[in-house]
Amino acid sequence: MRFASNQASSRTTPTTNPLTASQVFLLGASFLITLGSFAVLPYMSVLLHERFGLGLGVVGAVLAVASLVQFSGGVVGAALAARIGLRATMLVALAVRTAGFAAFVPGLTRPLVAVGALFLVSCGAALYLPANKAYLVAGCGHERRPGLLAASGSAFNAGIALGPPAAAPFVLTSPAGLFTGVAVLFALVGAGHALLPGVADEKGERAERKAEEGGVASGHLDDPIPSAVPNPSALPPFALTVLAVYVFMFFQHYLALYAVPRTSTAFYGTVLMGYAILLVVAQPLSARRLAALPYATALRVGFGAMAVGTAVLALGGRTGIAVGAVLLCLGEIVLFLKNDLEALDRSSAPAATVFGRQRLAAGLGAFAAAVVGGQLYGAAERASAVPVFWLLVSAQAVVLPALLVVCAAGTRRRARARARRRAGGELVGVHHPR
Numbered sequence: 001m002r003f004a005s006n007q008a009s010s011r012t013t014p015t016t017n018p019l020t021a022s023q024v025f026l027l028g029a030s031f032l033i034t035l036g037s038f039a040v041l042p043y044m045s046v047l048l049h050e051r052f053g054l055g056l057g058v059v060g061a062v063l064a065v066a067s068l069v070q071f072s073g074g075v076v077g078a079a080l081a082a083r084i085g086l087r088a089t090m091l092v093a094l095a096v097r098t099a100g101f102a103a104f105v106p107g108l109t110r111p112l113v114a115v116g117a118l119f120l121v122s123c124g125a126a127l128y129l130p131a132n133k134a135y136l137v138a139g140c141g142h143e144r145r146p147g148l149l150a151a152s153g154s155a156f157n158a159g160i161a162l163g164p165p166a167a168a169p170f171v172l173t174s175p176a177g178l179f180t181g182v183a184v185l186f187a188l189v190g191a192g193h194a195l196l197p198g199v200a201d202e203k204g205e206r207a208e209r210k211a212e213e214g215g216v217a218s219g220h221l222d223d224p225i226p227s228a229v230p231n232p233s234a235l236p237p238f239a240l241t242v243l244a245v246y247v248f249m250f251f252q253h254y255l256a257l258y259a260v261p262r263t264s265t266a267f268y269g270t271v272l273m274g275y276a277i278l279l280v281v282a283q284p285l286s287a288r289r290l291a292a293l294p295y296a297t298a299l300r301v302g303f304g305a306m307a308v309g310t311a312v313l314a315l316g317g318r319t320g321i322a323v324g325a326v327l328l329c330l331g332e333i334v335l336f337l338k339n340d341l342e343a344l345d346r347s348s349a350p351a352a353t354v355f356g357r358q359r360l361a362a363g364l365g366a367f368a369a370a371v372v373g374g375q376l377y378g379a380a381e382r383a384s385a386v387p388v389f390w391l392l393v394s395a396q397a398v399v400l401p402a403l404l405v406v407c408a409a410g411t412r413r414r415a416r417a418r419a420r421r422r423a424g425g426e427l428v429g430v431h432h433p434r
Contacts, residue, residue, distance in 0.1 A: 022196055023148065026136050027155045029189050033097075033128075034159025036182040037121070039167035040101065044118060047175065052111040062115055064370060066122040071363020073126025078356025081131045086138070086352060087196050089131040094190035097124030101186060104179040129359060134352035137344075138199045143291075145344065150287035150337055154280040161276030201350040235408050237343040238361045240299065243400050244335040245365030247306050250373050250393045251313075251328050257377065258313070258386060259321050267318060271325050278326065283333045290334060295342050299401065302335035307397035314387035314394070324390075 019027075048059045081089040100120030107114030136152055137145050170178040259268045290298065309327030312320050340358055347354045380389035 022199075023136060025192060025196070026132060027151055029192065030132065030152055030155035031159045032185060032189055034156045035163045035166065036101070036159075036185045037097075037125070038160050038163025039178065040104070040163075040182055041121070042164045043167070043171045046171070048111070048114065051108070052114070054111065062118065064367070066118050067370075068363055068367055069119060070122040070125045071366060072360050073123060074130050074356035074359025074363075075353075076356075077127040077130045077359075078350070078353040080127060081134065081201060081352040082350060085198060086131045086135040086201055087193065087198055089352075090128055090135065090193050090196075091190060093124045093126075093128035093131070094186055094193060095124075096127065097121050098183055098186040098190060100124060101179055101183040105176050105183075108176055108179075126359070130352040130355040133340075133355045134201050134350065135196070135199055137351060138201060142345075146287035146291035146337065146341055147284060149340055150284040150290075153337065154284055157276055157283075158280050161273065161280070201352050235404055237339045237346065238357055239404055240335070240401070241339045241343075241358055241361035242365040242368075243404065244302065244306075244331075244339060245362045246369045247303070247310075247393065247397045247400075248328065248332055248335075249366045249369035251310065251325075253370065253373055254377050254389070255313075255321075255325070258316075258390075262316050263318055263321065267321075271322060274322075275325050275329050278329050279333065282329070283337060286333060287337065290338055291341055293338070295338065298334050298338040302331045302338065303397050303401050304331075305334065306331035307394045310390045310397060311394040314390040316387060 045059050045063060048054045048062065054062075077089060077093065080092070084092075097120070100117045100123075103113060103117035103120060107117045133149065133152060136148050140148060167178055255271075256268060259271065293301075305327045309324045309331060311324075312327060313324035314320070315324075340355070343354050343358055344351060376392060377386070377389050380386045380392075
């Protein structure tokens with residue numbers, strides 16, 4: 001028995017067409033996959049440091065490389081999907097992740113095996129996510145993409161929120177049982193994926209239509225004389241994803257260091273839980289409005305929310321931290337979903353390729369934030385001026401997108417000048433033949 005295909009969904013309107021069985025399964029699988037992953041991965045630093053006695057520098061290096069593999073490997077996952085198909089790629093990815101979690105059991109007494117298991121899990125995540133999202137939206141009209149991607153994001157975020165507290169009682173007391181249970185969970189989810197029907201990845205038809213009508217409005221340089229107006233919506237979503245994740249990851253990495261000493265562990269946990277609930281609920285509800293929002297407006301709202309949110313964090317106290325977290329959540333909802341939608345709309349590449357590139361962009365932003373953030377936070381802490389750290393992050397949320405706009409405008413002006421010179425040369429050749 002196989003699940004129903006997505007393909008029939010594009011023939012009916014979104015108001016009359018419910019989710020297909022395949023889509024329901026994928027959304028449920030997305031929740032279970034992140035639930036299992038985040039039952040283990042957030043505690044890896046504790047296991048590597050306390051159980052194996054590895055130095056914090058070594059642990060940090062291992063986790064940084066594993067994170068980079070998980071994000072940047074999305075382009076490899078996209079290439080594999082183009083070669084063997086979406087369903088087959090998901091099956092390979094889940095097999096790799098299952099093997100990785102199973103390898104953690106012998107890795108409890110062998111540090112090298114544990115590190116290898118971590119990299120297997122990271123490689124599996126890199127292969128899985130582009131194919132998962134591409135399969136979810138395959139055969140669905142453009143009008144249904146926002147809701148499906150928002151629901152997918154909510155499923156992933158719900159698993160991220162619930163995984164750590166679900167595993168907390170078992171991580172140090174019975175880690176072998178925890179790893180075995182997660183490996184079994186992934187094996188079962190993989191078996192369910194084997195029942196999915198084969199679905200072909202789709203190219204960006206809307207982008208191709210835009211290219212035929214003229215690419216300037218969508219930010220391409222198809223027009224022989226492109227506009228030099230510094231329009232933020234003319235920027236590539238890849239670069240804006242790098243910036244959005246870069247700014248957001250300061251909040252992700254350093255809120256605990258900042259909030260716990262100024263409030264309490266319980267308050268910090270409450271903020272995280274409230275953040276997760278808001279994200280899970282609000283993103284699907286706002287998906288259609290975000291899809292209809294002009295890209296330039298979404299960028300201003302998203303980066304503006306992040307800038308104001310990080311500035312409010314500098315105030316400290318329970319109110320400042322709570323309000324800042326809500327504003328950062330708004331920025332995440334707007335920028336992360338809108339950048340993915342815009343990348344799909346502008347590209348004629350298969351959806352898995354687009355999502356793989358977006359994962360790479362997210363990885364670059366996260367890696368840059370980890371490198372820069374540690375230096376900035378350390379300097380602020382040594383100067384006893386930690387709130388200044390958040391003001392610097394806020395300034396970056398304003399300045400960096402503006403600089404990107406200016407650089408893009410300069411590039412387009414140079415392209416316009418080259419196009420005019422080429423056009424002039426062609427006219428000279430016509431009027432003065434040799």
